[in-house]
Amino acid sequence: MEKRPFEAYRGDDPYIFVSYAHADSETVYPLLISLRERGVNIWYDEGIEPGSKWREELSSAIEHADKVLFVVSKKSAASVNCEREIDYALSLTVPVQVVYIENVELPSALSFSLGSHQAITKSHYDDDAFQQKVYDVITKGDEKLLGVIKKRRNKHSGLWVLAAALILAPALIVLAIRSGPVETINAPSIEITPSVEEPIRIAIKPLENLSDANENDWMGEGVANLLRDQLSSSRYAVVLSPVSWSSINDTSDDETELISNARRIGIDYLVSGELLTANENLLAAVRVTNLRAGIDVMSQTYPDLTPKDLVQSTTRIALNIKQAMKIPREEELQTLSADFVAENIAAYEAYVNGLQHYNKFEYEEAEKNIKTALRISPDFHIARFHLADILNTTSRRNEAREVLAAIPADAMLDARERFYVDGYEKMLDGEYGEAIQVYNKLLAEFPYEIEAQQLLARAYFDSYQEKESVKVLKGLHIQEPENPHVLGALGYQLTSIGELDEAREVLSKYVDLYPDFPNAWELNGALDLRTGDVAAAKEDYQKALELDAAFTPAKIGLAKTQALAGERGEAAAGFTAIRDDETLPPRNRIDAAFDLAHITRAAETPENIESALAPVRDLISEEVVRGGLYWYVLAQAEADRGNREKAFEHLENGVRDTPQGGVPTRFLHLRGVLKASAGEPVDAETTELAQYRLPDDNPDRTEDKAIAHLNGLYALKQGNVKNATTELRNAVDQYGYEYGVYSIDLARA
Structure with a gap:
């Protein structure tokens, strides 16, 4: 460990607490020196007095810190002390900035705790740029910290005064903007452009209807939906989904608590506003609030609007919002056409209502509203896409195909919408490999599209690529940490592949956040069944049915507990x-x-x-x-009855019907088990299984496990106990899915 370069800060001014592994000091200390030279007060564990009570001083340092800088490496990710420091900081709502100095995956507990926190990765920068990036991020919008830095620089050089003024320039412009509505927003002379690695996170609150007409209630969400669509076209912005916003908004009517909840999940900017009546028309007041700095960076009114005018104004409003957030205008907006919506207000109202029901899992009402939108406006093609999704979600695949087929090849869809339609057509036809390609192309162009990530995960899962699906959902969970759709899908899939501890973390979070969702209780019940806790599963299913007596998945689960009892x-x-x-x-x-x-x-x-x-x-x-x-x-049933040839026939049908992009491992494995049990060689099965094994750098060894299991069974049947034990031990020890209980066969050997 290198000699500590300076004494830790002691005093009453704001400081940064640094959590790191001592083994990384060679990399960490140059960063700390750089921050200190820029005027940032640094506390690290050099500051613990010899003989003092370590826990008390450490906890005090965290409690009084302005921010915590967590330097992530293989060592720190595995450090119990670092984990405790971060957990304690988060429990006190002390902001945590994550910096990766090595490419490493955080343990599940830390990953979930820090899932919504933006991170800086050292490998993306050279040394100087990395140190500057860390400084920019930890000081951005922090007036207390910047004030201390400015004061310190004033002592050394008049040039530092100029530098501090430049850093504070955006805040000065903000104050000017707050003084009243403006039509344009002038950029500061020096502009810090957000990088693709650290996009701006935005939440859009539906405009509150304060007009005299109740029929305008839906328009607040209607405008918010259009703004989300337009802002999410930028690769510099992550826009919170409406369902995640609802989870924040529904917890409290208190504005302060609402903002606190938004900050908690990493939101940088909040777009909000009101609809008012003015001269018999509408006036829209729109604000953009920087939640980190606690100031409005835009406050603008759009007067004398009819509902049609308001919808058409959303493109201009979105551009003004982008200017206020300093989002580069390098790409053209690709959106659901505001002009089309303006000409089809009634259809758009029904469509918005349908989406709101869909987000609440109310598929029947969602379907009714979307169909109403299409009756009013048959050319509303993106509504047709959503109707197809509802039909497919409720297992009416052929109906979904018919609905999607009604969208003509030359339909007026933007590039993003065309990706959605084309990918979904492939999914409905079982061409999952091609669907995966389409959605990956969509995400290459629009990397934070929530629905595209959900559909990509579904395509992977439906083609039996469960690990890839979980990987996509984990990434989406970082982007949308409290989205019930994501929590449910991730928890279900982790349960299905046997990652039960991770599933428990996700599903416990789901039921804690959404205790009134029967789906959350039903999924916890399925997990309890998987872990063998039938009594707990029964309680979960009963709780789900208390919330919704007609919730069929819970009825099925309850019947399972009866069978197991x-x-x-x-x-x-x-x-x-x-x-x-x-x-x-x-x-x-x-x-x-x-x-x-x-x-x-x-x-x-x-x-x-x-x-x-x-x-x-x-x-x-x-x-x-x-x-x-x-x-x-x-095939299992015929094997149980001793009808091997019939079982083989069914297994061949299974291989034939394996979805495109999927793997027939389960069928090949069962065929091999039947042959090995009869003392027949399994070379054909193991050779074919080897074609589907994943690269060596992928930890999932499902196919290798299946091969070892078959070789072990065959060796055991031949009386070669030594080889059987070796192969079956290999099958048990490797990571991956098991098509049977391999450990039982190992015990037999």
């Missing part, structure tokens, strides 16, 4: 009732049918499995995604 008759009756209820969404009916098949197999009556699935066979074919699972379950 030995109440197979009651469980079978529950599954059968859901499977046969034609008023329910196909997805729920298919879920119940597969669960019925599983308890039928457990009851050692495999001959009844095909009849359990038969009533929903057409629905399974239409859904596509679980077509392969259908054949897999039938």
